[in-house]
Amino acid sequence: MALTVLPPTQTARAFQLRPMGLWRPIDFLHRRGSEPMDASSVAVFRIAFGLVTLVAIVRFFAYDWIDQLYVDPLHHFSYVGFEWVRAWPAPWMHLHFATLGLLSISIILGWHARASLILFALGFTYVELIDKTTYLNHYYFVSLVALLLAFIPHDRAWSLDSRRAGTLTWTPVWTVWVLRAQIALVYCFAGFAKLNHDWIVNAAPLRFWLPQHAHLPVVGPLLDETWIAYAFSWAGAAFDLTIVAWMLWGRSRLLAFAVLIVFHLITGQLFMIGIFPYMMIAASLIFFSPDWPRRLLSRLRHQPMPAENLPASRRRLAKPSIWGRLAVMIALAVVAVQIIVPLRHYFYPGPVQWNEEGYRFSWRVLLTEKVGHVEYRVTDTQGRSWTESPASYLSPLQAERMSTQPDLILATAHIIHDHHARQGRQVTVTADAFVSLNARATHRLIDPATDLAAQVQGLGPKSWLLPSPD
Amino acid sequence: MATRLSARSVRRAALLPPLILGAALLLAACSSDVTRRDVAASLTELVIVPRYEAAADRAEAMSEGIRTLVSEPTPARLHEARDSWRDARSAWSRVQAYTLGPVMELRIPSLVSWWPIDESKIRDALARPSISAEDVRDTFAADQRGFGALELLLFADGDSVLSHLQADDEAYSQYLMALAEVIADAVRQASNDWSGEYGEAFSGSGDRAISENLAIADLVRVPVFLTETLGDMQLGVALGITKPEADLNVIPEGVAATGVEDLDQSMRGIQDTYLGDADGLGLSDLVAELSTEADQRMRDALLNAITAIESLRETGKPLKDLLQTDSGLVIEARDAIKNVQLVLNTEVVSLLGITIGFSDNDGDS
Structure with missing residues (x-):
């Protein structure tokens, strides 16, 4: 459907014609989202994201995956609507990945970070669109986060861009909430997907996977036990379903983060899931207080925490502009899409594990x-x-x-x-x-x-x- | 009013996880579950090593029988030599289900069982003034040696081999002896490796121990590949199922007509790996721990395949003849072999967590 662009005054009138009550939740979210907060945790998120993606790119070179996955195959399995996406011929595909690696470094340094993130998101998504057989949930997550970061103010602290532009060290609170929402979606859908008969009642597939590690020292014999498969299955489902809540609650956050690290390191050791555990550990830091990096630095330097350089609260500001309301609605729409997409398998007949219709992009991680x-x-x-x-x-x-x-x-x-x-x-x-x-x-x-x-x-x-x- | 935990309570609580872990480990250590290492070690000791030793012994007996035939070219000796060839070939077919490790690294199949052979090259070789085992091993092509080449010389043209030997045809007798010697040496080499360093490593002992997961994966991968070879590349092509045109030449059967016996021994070799020795363990013990139903399906599939091949044997006809006259029976046998491949390649692979093909990627779905 084509959008008709109205002059600003007409647009404003159109919005004002509606009863103000409908806008209240939007305005509330806008006001709360515009509250200033320390920008350092978002900066750490950006840096950590860049580091993990850099490692991911290096692994593509180290394991010769560029040739094996994209250059050598005679055929690729295209996504519907993206049949036009083709792999570059040999040297150019390597150059493409090298460029992604350079963009990761650029993201880490915060040098032209927004452009780098947009290019990285496009370049990485292009790679993912070449062949459906290479689909991985965590690569989908990388594309989404890169795109989100590109549109939020991520470079106001600890970036070359901020040094060049000035010392704006705060960022609106919605930036953190958008990232938290993205991570919460991953965990929650991964948890909901585990609420099925096989996972809960049969401890499948962990019952078959864990005995493969029975040779490990100390814990090996445990992994051969059926009851441990049940314990892992139930604990895994409980972890995915509740970890976000524990991370949001200040009192449980530190312990929850310790559990999160242990959980991801264990799964990283037991299953071949590459960067996924490290990506999630790094990303989950965003649940801590926005100024945690500065607090930590002060503690490490044995210096008092510098006074916050935040602007006055915007809570009492006049009602949001049209563009502010639009921004909130777009953000809500993005979240809604991200909720609908993993649930789309309900529109297909039969169980999704069997027919795999609506399986991808649904955070069904290590499930069958x-x-x-x-x-x-x-x-x-x-x-x-x-x-x-x-x-x-x-x-x-x-x-x-x-x-x-x-x-x-x-x-x-x-x-x-x-x-x-x-x-x-x-x-x-x-x-x-x-x-x-x-x-x-x-x-x-x-x-x-x-x-x-x-x-x-x-x-x-x-x-x-x-x-x-x- | 919030209550604070005393330091003593916290210390007590902190002791709980290690205690639980310790108890769980103790429980696990006391359990009697069969491990992959146990299965790999048992199969090595009680199945693979004895089978390779039997194959080596029979190959050496064959070599000896052919030497005797050359020195005493009589119909009785020829009969004995041919029997020894059948025995040696049958024993070699039995170990096809564990063609891994040194057997592949030393390219022993190219010395022992290459197919198809090139009859014209073999006849050309007979024009040489002399032929040694070194010539056969080092300078002859794979399609000029092995059981197939030996079969051609030992069984071809009725008893004409006796005419050659009685006429002191040096090249013929040297070629016969060299072929048998190369086969015997190669199979003995494989047997010695399995009895020694490689067998130890495969069992999980020694400095170069192979991981138990890799050992178990190999013990599944090779039978999957073997059933694919028998079902698709041999019977499938010969029946015109996997190619538009039927081609009998892919069946590794010469005038000795051992095609059905080869099939039978190959499937029994897979059964050996799956069930293990009567006094030992097999893959079945691992599968049954996770799913007795899947274990039964695998056992049934193997039994059906062996029974279907037995039906072929009962006709008393060579496999190549059966393919033309009783193709229905061969199709039944092929279907049964394919079913073994299917159950192995899906349920057994699933339960044991084995990746059959190359899958070097970070999977998470």
Whole structure:
């Protein structure tokens, strides 16, 4: 829908026509959000974010993931609507990541930080959009935080930009609340997702994952015990669901942060989740008092805390401007979208763990053990029929990831169809796709009679998916 | 009014977590759960090492039998030599389910069991003035050696091998002996490594101990690959299921017609790994601890596959003939082998937390 831009006076009148009562919550949020506060915790958040993303970028080079994930594969699985996003050819993809690394350094230093954050958000999101098989919740989180940081005043303390521009050491309180809300969404949805039968009643998948670490010294034998899997499952769900509340409450914050560190370090040790634990530990510092970095510095230097250099409270300021109200509404809309997106799987029939419709971007972290096995049956117009393995067309990582995800199984069928079409053969492509979810008996995932090559790739429910056996 | 905890209470409370942890560890230490290390060690000691030793013994017996045949080229000796070849090949097929470690590092399959062979290159080699084991090992191509090449010379053209040997065909007799010697040396080498340093490492002892997770992963990965080879790359292609055109040449079966026996021994090798020795442990012990249903499904799948192959054996026909005359039976056997692959590759892999393919990425979903 096209937006009609009204002259400022007309816009103001339009807003004033509504009863003032409707604006009260908006104005309240605006007033409270405009309260000044120390900018140092947001600055620390920016620096920590830059450090963690720098490490993430370095790991892409160190583990040769740029070639393996983006350059070498012959095909990529595009997101619907983003089919135009393509990986750069070899040297340029490396250069792209090198640029992201430089942007991370720029973010850490606070040098042209806003531009750096915008470019980083665009550049990192571009990488994530290349191939669905590389989707990770924490990379989605990186993109979101980079975008948020780009639009909040993050560089008023401890940045080269602030040195250049002056010594504005305060920032409005909404900056902190926006970041806290983002982190809270991650934890809460991760916690809600764990409230399912498998996690709570069967301790699955931790029951299968933890024994893999039974060789660890001291705690190893514990991890082989079934009851410890239950303890981990329930504690994990309780942690995700309540940690934000504990971090918000001043009295419990320090202990909660200690638990948070232990929780993330343990999960980081037990599971291959890369930067995720460190990202969440660093990000959770934002729940502390906004001036905690200055307090800590003063304590370390054995100096008294300098007096706060904050402007007078804005609480008594006149009612917010139209743009202020718009800003609050946009912020609320962003939060609303972030709540709706993880819940969109309710619009699809069947359990999300089985059909994976609405699984991504939903903070369903370390939730299921799902293994699949797919073979395609190709039939030409002469009636000849043979099977083909997805491994013939995809990288090993892609072949493994696609075997459990219906949209990727469909996309691979199209890849196979297009391959034969290029050779002048018209074929139908059906799939023998089997999945074991949380180590249950293997079941067919897809109707083996459906010609997948004739199915449209999109966001709608997939009629050719067979129902979950449970 | 807020009440403050006394310092003594705080100290007592602080003691609680370590006490709970200590009690839990004690409880865990007293439990009798089977560990991955136990399974890897038991399979090494009671299954893999004895099977490799049997394969090496039989390969050496074959080599000896062929030397005897060369020195005494009679129909009785030829019969014995051929039997020893069958025994050695059967024993080698049995260890295919644990073709890992030194076997792969030393490229032993390329010395022992390469397929397809190149008959014209083998016949060209017979034109050489002399052939030694070193020639076969170091200068011959993989498709000129191994059980396949030996089968061609030992079984081809009825009893013509006797004519060659009785006519003092030096190249023929040297090639026969060299092929058998290379096979015997290679299999003995694999056996010695498993009995020695590699076996120790695989069991988790010694300076170069292999992690128990890696050991268990290997014990699942190789059978998955083996079932894929048998089901897709051999039977699937020969039946025209995995390729548009059927191609019988991919079946590693020569005139000795051991195709069904190869299938049978390969699947029994997988069963050895899964069930373990009667007095020891197998992958089944780990799977059953997590899901008795999945364990039963795996056992059933293996039994079905072995039974289906037994049906092929009962016909008394070579596999290549069966593929043309009784393809329905072969399809049943292939389906059963594929089902073993499916259950291994999904449920067993899930329960044991094994990544079959390359998956070097930070997963969190």
